[in-house]
Amino acid sequence: MPQPTTPSHDSQSEAKPAAASPTPTPGTSTAPSQLGPETRPSGELDHLAFLYRQMLLIRRIEEECARAYAEGKIGGFLHLYIGQEAVGVGAVAALKPEDYVITTYRDHGIALAKGMPARAIMAELFGKATGCSKGLGGSMHMFDREHNMLGGYGIVGGHIPLAAGVAFASKYRGDGKVTLCFFGEGAVSIGGFHEGLSLAALWKLPIVFICENNEYSMGTPLSRSMSVEDVTTKALGYGIDRDRFFASDVLEVEQRIAEAVQRAREQSLPTLVEIRTYRFRGHSMSDPAKYRTQAELEEQKKKDPMHRARARLSAGGYAETRLKALEEDVETEVADAVKFANESPEPDASLLEETTYSGPFAY
Amino acid sequence: MRLKRGVLRRRGLVPMAHMIRLESVSEAGTGAMTMPQMNMVQAITDGLRHAMKRDERVVILGEDVGKVGGVFRVTQGLYEEFGDERVIDTPLSEGGIMGCAIGMALHGLVPIPEIQFADFIYPAYDQIVSELAKLRYRSGGEYSAKVVIRTPIGGGIRGGLYHSQSPESLFIHVAGLKVVCPSNPADAKGLLLAAIRDPDPVLFFEPKRIYRAARGEVPEGEITMELGKAAVAREGAHVTVIAWGAMLYEAFAAADEASKKGVECEVIDLRTLWPVDIDTIVASVKKTGRVVVVHEAPKTCGFGAELVALINEKAFLHLEAPPVRVTGFDSPFPYTLENDYLPLAHRILPAVLRTAQF
Numbered sequence: 195m196p197q198p199t200t201p202s203h204d205s206q207s208e209a210k211p212a213a214a215s216p217t218p219t220p221g222t223s224t225a226p227s228q229l230g231p232e233t234r235p236s237g238e239l240d241h242l243a244f245l246y247r248q249m250l251l252i253r254r255i256e257e258e259c260a261r262a263y264a265e266g267k268i269g270g271f272l273h274l275y276i277g278q279e280a281v282g283v284g285a286v287a288a289l290k291p292e293d294y295v296i297t298t299y300r301d302h303g304i305a306l307a308k309g310m311p312a313r314a315i316m317a318e319l320f321g322k323a324t325g326c327s328k329g330l331g332g333s334m335h336m337f338d339r340e341h342n343m344l345g346g347y348g349i350v351g352g353h354i355p356l357a358a359g360v361a362f363a364s365k366y367r368g369d370g371k372v373t374l375c376f377f378g379e380g381a382v383s384i385g386g387f388h389e390g391l392s393l394a395a396l397w398k399l400p401i402v403f404i405c406e407n408n409e410y411s412m413g414t415p416l417s418r419s420m421s422v423e424d425v426t427t428k429a430l431g432y433g434i435d436r437d438r439f440f441a442s443d444v445l446e447v448e449q450r451i452a453e454a455v456q457r458a459r460e461q462s463l464p465t466l467v468e469i470r471t472y473r474f475r476g477h478s479m480s481d482p483a484k485y486r487t488q489a490e491l492e493e494q495k496k497k498d499p500m501h502r503a504r505a506r507l508s509a510g511g512y513a514e515t516r517l518k519a520l521e522e523d524v525e526t527e528v529a530d531a532v533k534f535a536n537e538s539p540e541p542d543a544s545l546l547e548e549t550t551y552s553g554p555f556a557y
Numbered sequence: 558m559r560l561k562r563g564v565l566r567r568r569g570l571v572p573m574a575h576m577i578r579l580e581s582v583s584e585a586g587t588g589a590m591t592m593p594q595m596n597m598v599q600a601i602t603d604g605l606r607h608a609m610k611r612d613e614r615v616v617i618l619g620e621d622v623g624k625v626g627g628v629f630r631v632t633q634g635l636y637e638e639f640g641d642e643r644v645i646d647t648p649l650s651e652g653g654i655m656g657c658a659i660g661m662a663l664h665g666l667v668p669i670p671e672i673q674f675a676d677f678i679y680p681a682y683d684q685i686v687s688e689l690a691k692l693r694y695r696s697g698g699e700y701s702a703k704v705v706i707r708t709p710i711g712g713g714i715r716g717g718l719y720h721s722q723s724p725e726s727l728f729i730h731v732a733g734l735k736v737v738c739p740s741n742p743a744d745a746k747g748l749l750l751a752a753i754r755d756p757d758p759v760l761f762f763e764p765k766r767i768y769r770a771a772r773g774e775v776p777e778g779e780i781t782m783e784l785g786k787a788a789v790a791r792e793g794a795h796v797t798v799i800a801w802g803a804m805l806y807e808a809f810a811a812a813d814e815a816s817k818k819g820v821e822c823e824v825i826d827l828r829t830l831w832p833v834d835i836d837t838i839v840a841s842v843k844k845t846g847r848v849v850v851v852h853e854a855p856k857t858c859g860f861g862a863e864l865v866a867l868i869n870e871k872a873f874l875h876l877e878a879p880p881v882r883v884t885g886f887d888s889p890f891p892y893t894l895e896n897d898y899l900p901l902a903h904r905i906l907p908a909v910l911r912t913a914q915f
Contacts, residue, residue: 337697347688385652
């Protein structure tokens with residue numbers, strides 16, 4: 195019999211002490227999903243296939259990004275999401291299309307999950323005029339008004355109070371939208387995190403804060419960058435709800451985030467969720483990740499949530515031919531995005547003036 | 558002759574608003590007999606109330622802005638009139654206030670955050686520089702954040718190091734921001750409404766030294782002013798004096814004394830610091846050939862440096878004397894030595910006379 199998931203709890207009335215919070219090890223779910231293939235109807239298998247496709251699309255787009263970076267087609271800094279796909283895909287799946295998402299500089303994957311077209315993302319990465327931000331931003335600047343994607347943010351933690359403001363506006367307007375705010379565990383030590391949580395808690399805003407804990411703040415492991423191991427203990431100080439689990443199963447991510455989203459939508463209450471995950475690549479393309487062993491990395495790759503989703507689909511009776519067709523479809527989409535980015539024009543220098551102020555330069 | 562400081566300091570605070578030309582006023586505001594007299598605080602409150610009445614998206618947030626009405630009482634009465642959803646008391650959290658305001662604007666509100674003193678704005682500087690100023694550009698124009706940041710600026714209240722600074726050039730330097738500093742009640746209301754209408758983020762600096770000292774007629778209802786337009790506040794043929802905010806009155810006082818010695822100053826009130834009205838400056842400098850820039854902020858990399866550079870670029874061959882800056886010193890803002898630090902009339906006058914005689 196599958197275990198029920200650990201319910202998130204109200205920290206003001208029945209908060210668990212930090213020690214009682216689950217102490218997971220990477221790759222081991224503390225709350226095994228109830229959504230085992232043997233119990234799932236085929237409609238939900240189709241849903242899992244959709245999530246698997248999204249994860250695969252992100253993985254393949256990111257691999258092409260790495261290739262383009264090596265070829266000099268993408269410059270500057272490039273932070274890949276490979277290994278963490280289940281977090282973004284599962285969390286965004288718990289939203290309605292009109293809900294808001296705001297995230298960090300590791301933003302391509304979440305932008306894809308939010309529905310932004312691969313073409314606009316790849317073109318932005320290539321710095322082309324057809325990119326979602328006209329090629330002016332690049333890797334860390336995925337914005338799309340149509341999909342309520344409020345961007346990637348390059349200053350760690352800087353976007354967390356912004357997210358509170360967006361949620362405030364939703365509450366003020368009574369539009370029923372929920373804001374999902376992603377950040378890494380490195381952001382938890384910076385002021386913006388605390389000011390954002392403080393205001394969201396004080397004003398009871400419809401928001402879900404998702405800490406993607408990939409264990410390394412750039413190159414420094416969690417144990418050397420934070421005095422406590424459990425990020426969600428920070429929620430206790432602000433009197434908000436919290437949840438904590440591993441991103442080993444994309445369906446579990448969706449379900450657990452859905453609980454927090456429901457709390458935001460129905461009760462206008464914020465939640466801090468820590469999702470333990472692991473990035474298979476370095477912090478950025480210039481990081482060889484020598485601070486961890488190859489054995490550790492290989493061990494993590496065996497637990498790849500994307501492969502787990504595929505295995506579950508197979509075990510659940512999702513036909514191999516359909517899986518293959520889905521995967522070929524992804525390859526076509528990725529190749530099309532790369533071709534589009536390659537063939538698109540570069541932005542004109544006149545854009546500098548047009549997009550700094552609403553009108554021409556000051557003088 | 559060296560002027561006695563005390564005399565000029567008192568003279569410097571004589572209300573001069575009647576000398577400032579409004580760009581234009583609405584129909585309702587043209588009947589001079591019906592215009593109410595207001596000080597700066599009342600005029601700004603009136604502007605805020607007007608903006609909030611006409612547009613539900615306008616919200617105010619900041620420390621003590623609600624029930625207390627702000628430490629300078631600029632938001633007094635608005636909490637009672639518009640409620641706690643629109644006049645929002647915040648914790649002491651400048652970075653949070655600013656970030657939250659940006660997020661509100663992303664979702665279509667028009668937030669007017671108040672930073673209690675400009676000296677407290679530095680925790681919000683990252684938000685203003687990294688997020689607010691750059692949103693339009695880095696999203697390729699997909700998003701922008703219409704935020705009007707109100708904050709009291711400058712010395713003159715014996716506030717010492719942390720309640721007196723003039724950090725305007727730190728914001729003028731940042732591409733994507735507009736910067737305003739009014740000198741009289743009518744301009745304060747008109748420029749505030751213009752800032753709220755403007756699609757770009759605006760820093761609205763309120764010179765606290767003249768919050769209550771500057772009084773004048775303020776049109777009721779809407780005032781149509783534009784950002785980026787300076788005023789020739791006093792005409793003169795010999796020396797151009799550029800000032801803004803509270804120091805405008807020191808420039809007037811110095812101009813009065815210079816006039817007694819036969820030197821006529823043309824005093825320009827910048828009103829909007831960025832985008833700067835360089836055309837009005839250049840036209841005046843072409844007439845006088847001599848220029849003195851006055852500001853409270855320290856000299857090095859102060860806005861005066863940029864103004865002088867622009868004048869050199871655009872009117873070099875018209876200059877008859879080196880441009881001169883009369884400014885605060887390159888030191889922290891002093892408590893006991895405030896009247897030595899500030900570029901009051903007793904320091905402006907010798908600079909004007911030297912420039913005239915060069």
